[in-house]
Amino acid sequence: xxxxxxxxxxxxxxxxxxxxxxxxxxxxxxxxxxxxxxxxxxxxxxxxxxxxxxxxxxxxxxxxxxxxxxxxxxxxxxxxxxxxxxxxxxxxxxxxxxxxxxxxxxxxxxxxx
Numbered sequence: 001x002x003x004x005x006x007x008x009x010x011x012x013x014x015x016x017x018x019x020x021x022x023x024x025x026x027x028x029x030x031x032x033x034x035x036x037x038x039x040x041x042x043x044x045x046x047x048x049x050x051x052x053x054x055x056x057x058x059x060x061x062x063x064x065x066x067x068x069x070x071x072x073x074x075x076x077x078x079x080x081x082x083x084x085x086x087x088x089x090x091x092x093x094x095x096x097x098x099x100x101x102x103x104x105x106x107x108x109x110x111x112x113x
Contacts, residue, residue, distance in 0.1 A: 017042030022078030
């Protein structure tokens with residue numbers, strides 16, 4: 001089980017699967033369905049948490065229902081960006097989903113450069 005912690009700043013900490021590199025994610029999930037499920041569960045929790053914050057403030061949430069597409073997007077992103085941390089991939093997926101769904105990118109909750 002992954003237990004690394006990556007500090008974003010004084011106010012935010014990422015723990016668990018999100019704190020590893022995309023390269024480690026790719027290595028860990030190669031031919032290992034359990035690890036694939038573990039990492040994707042982290043992404044689902046991360047994105048669901050962002051949706052929860054939007055529901056509290058705007059009632060406009062992001063559609064997260066196409067699990068296979070989301071998993072493939074993360075895998076493709078990490079293959080192309082192995083040095084990025086996994087939470088960056090999840091954040092960029094969030095930004096991409098919001099854009100494709102015609103929703104605003106409110107930087108109150110997440111900013112990924």
